[in-house]
Amino acid sequence: MSPEEFRASGHQVVDWIADYLRDVREYPVLAQTTPGALIASLPPSGPDRGEPMEAILEDFRKLILPGITHWNHPRFFAYFSISGSGPGILGEMLAAALNVNHMLWKTSPAATELEQVTLGWLRQWLGLPGEFFGIIHDTASTSTMHAILAAREAAAPQARLTGEFPALVLYTSEHANSSVDKAALAVGVGLSHIRHIACDDQFRMRPEALESQIEADLAAGLTPFCVVPTVGTTSTSSIDPVARVGEVARGFGLWMHVDAAYAGPAAVLEEFRHILDGAAQADSLVVNPHKWLFTPVDLSVLYLKRPEVMRRAVSLAEVPPYLASNDQAVNLTEYSVQLGRRFRSLKLWFVLRYYGREGIAAVLREQMRVAAELTGTIPRDERFEIAAPTLFSLVCFRYRGSDEENRELLDRINATGRAFLSGTQLHGRFVLRLAIGNLAASREDVMETWELVRSLAPVPTDHGSVPPGSASPA
C-alpha cells in the first residue's frame, strides 16, 4: 500500500471512527447475533488475489460490526466498563505505524524510556513509593503471572536450575479474580495449593483466617510463598485489608502481590488515596490503565519492589548472542517471559497528558458519585435491594426474587441492546452488576438504564409482595 493510498484510506477510517464515537449509542451494546453467523458469512478460504481496501472496509462495516459487542458504548456496564478514548486511539495509530519492538533499549530507546517515565508519573499519582519499578504487560493475568513467578523465585531460588520445587502454597481471597488462580497454575502451583481465604460479610479477606491457614500449611510441611490481596474485587469491588494482610505476609516471609487492576486508579483522587494503604509494603502490584484509565486495551502495569528478583526469575544462564547488547541501560525483555514488546506506553502518555491528573480525578469522582446516587435510588423501588457496598463505580443489586427471575431479568435487559449488564454470585445468590467506567457514560445513561431495568422487572402481585415462588428478601 503506497503512502498516498494509506493517506486516503486513513482519512476515511478516521472519519468512520469519529462518526462511530459520535453515534455509538445507535448500536446495540451486546451483539445481537448467533454463534457461527460471521463464520458463515465469510469465505472458507482467503483470497488468492489482493482486494481493494474499499471492499475490505465495506465488509468491516457490513459483516464485522453486527457481531461486535460495543465495549466503547457508554451503556456498556458489564464486567468492568472501559474506554477507548480519543488520545488513546491516536496513540495506538502512531504505535502501529512506528511498529517498534523495544525488547532492548537500543531497539527503541524512546519506547523503553517512555515506559519508565509514564509508569513513574502514574506511580506518583497513585501515591506509591519511588522504589517501585514499573513494566507494562498485556493484561493483569500476565502481570500477576509474572509477580507469582518472581515470588516463586524468591521462595525457591534453587528451583530455577533444578526444577525441583517444594509444595508451594498461594493465598488469595474467595473473591479474587480467577486470573490469580490461572497464573499460579501456569507457573506450577497445584490447584489444591491455592487457598481461597474466607471473606467477611463485606467480601474482604479475613487476615486472621489467612494467618491460621498459613500456620496449618506450615504444620503440614507445605511451603507458603505468596499472598494476593485485591483492591477492587471483580464481583463487588471490595477491598481486602492490604495493610494487615501485608503484616501477616511479612511475618511469614511471603511475597505480597496486590491486585489493584480495576480500582487502583481511584487512588489518583486524594480522598481515595487510602485504598492503597499498605500497598507501599507490597512486593508487587498490578493496575490496569486499560480498565479505568481511558487507555485502549491492552495495557496492564506491574510494579515491582525488587525488579532484580523478577529479572532472575526469567533469566537464562547467558544472554543469547543475537541479543547481546553493551548498553548501560534497561533492557526490558530481561524482566519478562516475552522477548518482544509493543510500544504500549505511547497511548498511556497521550492519555495522562491529555486528561491530566485533575481531569482524570474529575471523571472518576463523577462516576463514583453517580454510582452512589444509583445505590441510593435502587431501594426506593421495593422490588430491588442492594447486594454489596458500593465502594467505587460498581453497583451490585438484585431483584427480590429467585435467582431464575434475576437471570431472566438480566437476559431481558441485555436483549434490548440498550444496555449491557453482567451478573455474579454473592452469598450463594445471583446478583446483577452495573459497572460505570466508560468516559462517555453520563448520569442520564445510568439513570435511564435503571428505568429500563425497572420496566423489565416482574411486577409484584396486588397484595404488595414479590411474586410467589421467589426467595424471601434478605
Place this chain on the structure above:
Amino acid sequence: MSPEEFRASGHQVVDWIADYLRDVREYPVLAQTTPGALIASLPPSGPDRGEPMEAILEDFRKLILPGITHWNHPRFFAYFSISGSGPGILGEMLAAALNVNHMLWKTSPAATELEQVTLGWLRQWLGLPGEFFGIIHDTASTSTMHAILAAREAAAPQARLTGEFPALVLYTSEHANSSVDKAALAVGVGLSHIRHIACDDQFRMRPEALESQIEADLAAGLTPFCVVPTVGTTSTSSIDPVARVGEVARGFGLWMHVDAAYAGPAAVLEEFRHILDGAAQADSLVVNPHKWLFTPVDLSVLYLKRPEVMRRAVSLAEVPPYLASNDQAVNLTEYSVQLGRRFRSLKLWFVLRYYGREGIAAVLREQMRVAAELTGTIPRDERFEIAAPTLFSLVCFRYRGSDEENRELLDRINATGRAFLSGTQLHGRFVLRLAIGNLAASREDVMETWELVRSLAPVPTDHGSVPPGSASPA
C-alpha cells in the same frame, strides 16, 4: 475528547503517518541517542491539568521520534525485519476504536469468529491440516509458553491439582530461540533440564543426538515431555528436520511444538511448502504474522492439534460466576492464561485480504531472491565470507578478520544510521546478520547497504592479506 476533536487530530495523525511512511528513509534507522536522554527531556511528574493534543503531538515529533529505532524502515535488517503495513495500521486504528475484549464469545462474537476465520485461512495457506485449532497470542514467547504448558498437562495431568511434577525434560536445539528456554523456565522446567541438542554443520538439530539424549534421561529416571524443533532459527534461519524429530518424539510419546515464528510464512509459497514437512504431525506450532507477514506487532499464532489439552492445562475447577456463559460457542479465554483479549485478528484479516495469497508470495519470493543474490555477491569481495547457508531472507556473513574487527564493523555500519544490522555467534565466531523482511525494502536498499558495509570494512594491506592481528580466514 469530543468526536469532532478526535476527527481533527485523527486527520493530522493520518497525514503524519502517510508522510512518515513516505519519508522514513530520512530517519537514521538505529536511534542516535544515549541512555537517559528522553527521560531527561520529560517532566519528572505528570501534568495536573490536561494539555491540548496539539502540544502532545508536537512533543511526540520533537522528543519521542529522535529516540525511535525505526523498525518500519526499509533498511532495518537487524534481528528479523518486520513491517507495519498500511492495511495493518488501519486494522489497529479500528481495533483501538472498538476497544473490544473478546474473552468470551458474547463479549464480541465477531472478534472471536474472525480470529477463527483468519487463522483458518492462514492454516490453509501454510498447508497445515484442518484439525489445527488456532489462537492468537502477543508474541512467540507466549505462544510457546502455552504450548509447553499443554505439553506439561499431557505429560503430568495429575500435577495440575497437586503441583507435584516429575523431573520434566525439554529438548530443543542449541540454535533455538531463547524464548523457548524462558517459556520452559516459566512453567517450571529447571534450566538444567532443558537440553540443547547439538546441531550439524548447517545448524540443524541432530535427531540421533536427540534420541540418545532422551534415552539417557530416561535411564537417569527423568521425564522427557516436550521437543521443540525450529523452522527458521534466529541466528541463521536453519531448519531442523521436523519430520525425523517428530518420529523420535512420537516414539517416546513426547509433545512436539514447532517454532516456525519467523520462517513459517515462506510455506505460503508452493516451492517452500516443504519447509513444514512433518509439521502436520506436530502437537502445536507457532508462526508470527508480525514477523514476516506485514502485520504490526503484536500478533503470534499458536496452532494446536488437541485444543482440549490446552483448555485443561489452564482450566480451573469451575468457571467463576462473573464469567459464566451459556453460549454454545468458543470462549477463547478458556484456552489461555490471559483472561482479556485484544481484537488482533482484524489487522490480520486486513493484511491477508489486501495482499492476497499471491501478493504475499510475490513479496516473500522477491525478498528471498534478493537475499540469494546478496549471498552470491558477498564473496566477490575477498575480505568477506558467507557464514551460513541462506535459506530464506537472512544472510549471515563475516569480515575475514577477528571478532573484534567484525564487531567494530557492525558498530560503524549502525552508527551511520543508514542501515541497521545485528550480529550473532556461529561456531564460536562473531558474524553479521542482514535480514530482509520490510515490505518497502528494495533490491537497491540491500545492495546499497552491502556497498556501505564494504566501504566501512578495513582495507587489506598491500600484500593482499587481511590486516595483521586478525584471525586467519576459515
